[in-house]
Amino acid sequence: MPKQEEDRILREWTPILLRSILIAAMITLVAGLILTYTFAPDYYVEHYRAAQHGHLIGKETLGLLFDRVRQGNPHAVLTIGLFVLTLVPLARVAFCFILFIRERDYTYVALTAYVLAGLIAGMLAGSAG
């Protein structure tokens, strides 16, 4: 693949990728806030006051999270929205990684692989800590 073609694909598709995930995350967050306001306003206030004292709800596994979403738990919808938002950079780097593999540009395959590994290592370090 010529360099100009690679650059064109990156400049055309990166904004589409960024915008799509951002819009999906924002819709989920707004929906989560509306659900919270409608069904669990007291929980929201309680959670806010607890956060002021540094008390957070702690870790949630993805399985538990999806179970709660299925039950219509507004807090879980908010958490999903935040997770989707953090997928923006992950998806963008993964997209570049795949493009560089297709182009056999191994220097950039290695660099984007390192960034991807760093993002995944961060997530694992957070889960373990």
Add this chain to the structure above:
Amino acid sequence: MLEILIGLLALAVGAGFIGSLSGLGGGVFIVPALVIFAHMPMQVAVGASLISVVATSAGASVAFVRDGWTNLKVAMVLECATVTGAVIGAYLAGIVPNVVLELLFAAMMLQSAYFTVTKRGDDILTKGDPLAVRLELAGEVPDLSGNLVHYEVVKVPQGGALMVVAGLMSGLLGIGSGALKVMAMDYIMHLPLKVSSATSNFMIGVTAGAGALVFLARGDVATTIASPVAIGVTAGALAGSRLLPHLRVESLRTVFVIILVLIAAEMGWRALSGI
């Protein structure tokens, strides 16, 4: 609930708006806003801010990438350094005492103020160093008359070293560290200023994303706070970027510097009086 929600949204919209106009990003303003006005501990403010920074970076990058201002390859090379720093920083943020975080934050605000005052002009290089040439980091940027001007890049390792620090500060303090990133690219690597700003903004998503993933996976994000903050900061940044072309930002520079110095003083005072 509505009162709290409106308060958080107002703080976030304001932070995103000023962050966008000053070019420093929403994180620099939302962290102190949450600490000072919403009485949140630093760690809670940092977690919420990191996520909002991912959102604003993605929103602002769309136009910069499409219009060719972002140097994607420079971003990909330097992201290796910022991600390393950000993961270490976010991990340490759960251990480092609040007082240290507040003092570091005050220092970063002063650095941002210094950067705002001393922004360098364009100094386009026509010859890059061997590593930059091998990594194909050169690019083209339109001049005032719309003609494309070729620019080269130098000192990648030195720029990368400063990027590790930028990543570390981002993970520790919940900010994009845009001022440090632009300094590395503009002062050290000699990229044109607008390319440095656009590339820094693009990279901030990955840097803050790395930190945000650590916080989220650790369960250290207050979702009820981070959600309205992310929405508000994004909306404020969007409004700021729409208004930016119609404002004389140069004349606002003094106001930004005063705000930064005042916040630095407040955060420093809070840290020292709490010891």
